[in-house]
Amino acid sequence: MSTPPPTTIPDELLEEIFLRLPTSDAVARASAACTSFRRVIKARAFRRRFRALHRPPLLGFMDAAGFHPAQAPHPSAPLAGALAPRAADFSFVPAVVSSASYFVPRGVQEDDGEGPRWRPCDVRDGRVLLDWRSLRPGLEVSGVSTLMGSRELVRRKLCVRPKWCNAADFHLAVCDPLSSRYVLLPTIPQDLAAQPQDLLWEFLPVLAPCTGDDSDEEPFKVICIARYRTKLVLFVFPSTTRQWSMVESPISPSLYDMSSFDYVRGSFYWIEPYDLSDHLMVLDTRTLKFSTVGLLTGYHMEIRGLPGQSFDDLRPNAVVMGREGTLEMFSLVCQQGAFALYHTSLQNNS
Template sequence: MASISIPIPDELMEEIFLRLPTLRALALASATCTSFRRVIKGRTFRRRFSALHRPPLLGFMDAAGFQPAQAPHPSAPLTGAFGRCAVDFSFVPAVVSSSSCYVSPDEGGPRWRPRDVRDGRVLLDWRSLQAPVLNYWSYPEEGYEVSILMDSREHVDFYDYGLRLAWTRREWCNAADFHLAVCDPLSRRYVLLPTIPEDLAAQPQDRLWEFEPVLAPNTSDDGEEEPFKVICIARYRTKLVLFVFRSTTMQWCVVESPVFPSFDDMSCFDCVRGCFYWTQPWCWSDHLMVLDTRTLRFSTINFLTGYHLQLTDTDPIFDNRRPNALVVGREGAIEMFSLVCQHGTFALHHTSLQNNSDEWELKKIIQLPRQYYDYSVSTVGAAQGFLFFQCAPDGIHLENVDYYSMDVKTYEITKVCTKMDDFLNLKRALPYFSFPPLLSEPTI
């Protein structure tokens, strides 16, 4: 008698596939037959899978391009999902305007540069590199660093040992001069944002000193992808202004904050539960600045309490480092990892601020790899439950720099990659997390 094959219900196949141990096993199952692939590619299964598993780290993005995770990192086999044009963003159209004359990126001309990465999306800005375009310059004035846009054809004189620039004609940097785009590298989809309208950009009536565009995180509770939101934090001489773009309306609005930052640099931050947290990048500060991306309100949290008071007596790292490396939320608490160098070796001090408490408590001290010493380690950001830091031999600036990740729950340290980099060029790492195309939904 011939055997009878009973079809397996899709619901049962989903339960089986959700229990496969690795992404590789899931990919092999998808290639086995069309019915398996249909279930795995189904929207219901992909949502359930992403709710149970966090996406793998594929590598880092910066102005130089994409640096994939390297073997033996477990994500190394997955990085082939990126094509060359996806990682250099050449699929996003060039911007040509009165303030940016297009020259091919192959000729060293303008190009898109990643500024923030979140929820599978990449926020880009347009960078002009050649004349006759307006270049970005900065110079000290009255104790502050002033940024302007200046035509590179203008005459420039250096004096006072190069600490100040003089020129015959100035144009102050304006929020309307920035070009932004949001893209999904895997699906090669993108949205070109309109520039900030001149009437909104003129409202602060003050000199713009700092402009930091960020992607607001997805704060939905049901796993649904939200329309994206871009927040441009514009710091002026006497005020702080938020320019906010929502993809639902495709329009900008402006919000003036009653809180003015006391930090000299607003570019070092971490994102936790829908909020951005800023720490002072050069020394121990007495507070953290917090921006809630849902309410667009700033607040502060006391920093120099409890165990943090003891840390101020240690040898803090000043020379282009971030001693306060990470703010991360876990089970209702705010947690931080502070990078401390003592006796030539590095350690991360894990502290926690419990709800309804003003005292920071020490949870654990984690020793970092001992082959790096003196001032050869710096933290470069955090995302998806990982802290990222870079290490290099002491005394060499441009070299092969090792990048590491640390799971903030297990404290497991993993080497991600090695890349040629300027170690003293302080910047956030822009880690890119994503499932392979088989399991990822377009985010644009």
């Protein structure tokens, strides 16, 4: 009597079994076992469901100073410590210019003694947005680079202004430090950068948040927020088209520093410090449309007094998503020399 053929397990049942595997390593081993397992695991639907159930661990935070790994007692601290050297290393991204073109004007110290290099300017969904920083000739007296942010100018304590530049002067790259993958973005075309016909005061490159659930395969989008003297412009680079486009905002650039914003539900939120404005400025990163949220229509409540304390007045507000999915804001308000923490439930997006 012949042995009956083995029962074929339906793909739907295999998917439910693999979803219960505890780690990505276990899924990878299952994928290598046979072609039928690999077919199920490589399917986009399975990868989306697995990531929803097994979120990647938080490894740390990154800013212009580098990578700050999670510390004990955080459960990711051992893994973060092991990966910290790789997460802070961008040497695999090719340099924009050779070190032979590095120029340090007389009387200006080198920035941390490291010379020109890629530096992180935004981090989102496991990707790092880099901009190229260097000291270059051809600038007024000080030699301060046109690619240098306002905070770096303050740190150098140089009371001079660099020559005006345009958006085509900036070099950007997007990378994954853990896998050493990178994409060098083309510079913004000169004809596109010249369209605003105004003086560029601030240039802020940011990564738009991923809109899908499969971050490894999700295309990315870079948004450069360019604040001119009389207008606000977006330069947008989607990885799907690899072409720059420009969107001019109907909202005038009233904010002094565009780099201070909060991200909530696919949108960026800006506010003037200490109630100098009665609204939030909002950028929907999916539609690239600007709007405003009125502050006067919300419900305000003082939740804590903070006597005898002082705070940096650059970031007195934080916009968050509340438990019920509503937009909320926490604010430090100065009243007769003392600070108080206020909570506001925001309404009436316009």
